[in-house]
Amino acid sequence: MSAVSVIVSTYNQPDWLEKVLWGFNCQTYKDFQIVIADDGSKKETKELIEKIKEEVDYEIIHVWQEDNGFQKCEILNKAIVASTSDYIIMTDGDCIPREDFVHVHYLNKEDGTFISGGYYMLPMNISKAITKEDITKQNCFNINWLKEKGLPKTFKNNKLTAKGFISRLLNTFTPTNASWNGHNSSGWKKDILNVNGFDERMQYGGEDREFGERLFNFGLKSKQLRYSAVCVHLDHKRGYKTPEAIAKNMVIRKEVKQKKSVWTHYGITK
Numbered sequence: 001m002s003a004v005s006v007i008v009s010t011y012n013q014p015d016w017l018e019k020v021l022w023g024f025n026c027q028t029y030k031d032f033q034i035v036i037a038d039d040g041s042k043k044e045t046k047e048l049i050e051k052i053k054e055e056v057d058y059e060i061i062h063v064w065q066e067d068n069g070f071q072k073c074e075i076l077n078k079a080i081v082a083s084t085s086d087y088i089i090m091t092d093g094d095c096i097p098r099e100d101f102v103h104v105h106y107l108n109k110e111d112g113t114f115i116s117g118g119y120y121m122l123p124m125n126i127s128k129a130i131t132k133e134d135i136t137k138q139n140c141f142n143i144n145w146l147k148e149k150g151l152p153k154t155f156k157n158n159k160l161t162a163k164g165f166i167s168r169l170l171n172t173f174t175p176t177n178a179s180w181n182g183h184n185s186s187g188w189k190k191d192i193l194n195v196n197g198f199d200e201r202m203q204y205g206g207e208d209r210e211f212g213e214r215l216f217n218f219g220l221k222s223k224q225l226r227y228s229a230v231c232v233h234l235d236h237k238r239g240y241k242t243p244e245a246i247a248k249n250m251v252i253r254k255e256v257k258q259k260k261s262v263w264t265h266y267g268i269t270k
Contacts, residue, residue, distance in 0.1 A: 002059065004032040004106055005083035005189075009072055009182070010093030011039045014048040016127075016234045022135045023096040023231075025056040029103035033059040036093070037079035040067025070245070072182075073198035073207050077268045080189070080197050089186040095119055095231040096130070098141050104229045105186045114191065114215055117184030118226030119233040120159045126151065127234035140232055159227055167227040178222035180212025184231055187215065194218060196267030202252060203245030204238070210253045218262045 006024065010017050017036075024034060038045060041064070049062050063079045065071065080088065089105050091097065108115055122130075122140075126149045130140045139145040143160050147153070162170050180187075185208070195214040202210055212222070255261070 002031055002033040002085050004029075004087050004089060004102060004186075005035055005085035006032055006089045006091065006102065007035045007037055007076065007079045007083060008091055008093050009037040009039065009076060009079075010041060010045060011072075012041045012045065013093055013236065014041070014044045016236065017045065017093040018048055018052065019096050019130060019132075019135060019234065020091075020093050021052050021056060021060075022132050023098075024058060024102070026099045026136055026138070027097070027102045028099050029106055030057070032089075032102050033061065033084065035061045035063060035079045035083050037072075037075040038062060038064040039070070039072050039075045040065055070204050071200070072204070073200045073202050077197040077200065080192055081268060083189065086189055087186065088189050088192060090182060090184075091231060092183045092233075094234040094236055095183050096135060096140060096234065098230040098232075099138055101229060101231060104225060108223060108225060108228075109186065109188070110223065111188070112219070113221045113223050114180060114187035114212070115185060115223045115225050115229065116178035116181055116212075117186075117229030117231070118159055118181070119183050119231050120156060121233045122146075122235060123151075124235040125149070127236075130234075141230065159230055160232075162227045170227040171224045174224060174226050178224035180208050180215060180222075182208035183233065184229055185212075187220070191215060191218065191220060193268065195262050196264050196269055198267060199252060199264040200266045202249050204241050205246035206249045206253055210249065210256055213253065213256050214262055214264065217256070217260045 063082050
């Protein structure tokens with residue numbers, strides 16, 4: 001049994017998923033499995049996974065469901081059940097992890113807490129330009145390499161350049177609260193099961209936050225690692241982001257806050 005299960009969500013983005021899976025093959029900490037939470041991708045994704053299973057040095061479990069619109073919460077719950085480790089990291093199939101990504105989560109795990117990481121958003125031209133070699137050499141985390149490709153200079157660049165004391169300082173003073181972020185968070189499987197996983201009524205927009213709010217209500221604290229647990233986020237369109245879905249999600253989140261709910265009746269256990 002692996003020490004860590006990494007759940008990677010995906011939907012019809014095999015080119016991006018391949019880059020992410022190569023990123024996990026470069027990890028300095030190796031005792032993990034990957035569980036791909038696939039919300040109904042076509043055969044190209046399955047073919048990619050079958051091919052890459054032969055090329056990487058970690059176990060891959062592919063959990064797939066029929067395409068029935070945006071059902072990310074449902075497939076995440078299925079992936080949680082399929083995972084075999086006591087500790088779970090969750091990320092997305094468009095986020096390439098830096099080589100220390102799993103190790104940082106593993107070292108910082110602590111009873112009674114979950115970890116909230118960050119991401120660095122890349123523009124489309126750089127997202128496309130990243131090759132397997134750039135991932136192996138970690139060029140896509142090298143600020144000078146990214147600037148050569150046209151990356152603008154902003155404060156967010158600290159996410160890629162901060163090390164040691166500076167990254168710990170920025171983690172402490174970042175104005176963003178340490179919520180559960182679907183692209184980069186981790187927690188104990190027992191805690192995830194204790195709140196019954198994700199609320200499957202939730203559509204795109206805040207579904208991960210709602211899950212985190214129930215973890216808080218359960219008594220967990222969160223640990224901010226935005227500048228230590230680093231991944232770069234590849235660009236893509238968001239066709240499933242609708243005002244109706246966001247409004248519906250806000251109603252559910254409001255109720256969770258008011259009732260201080262811990263359990264969802266629309267989660268893993270029905």
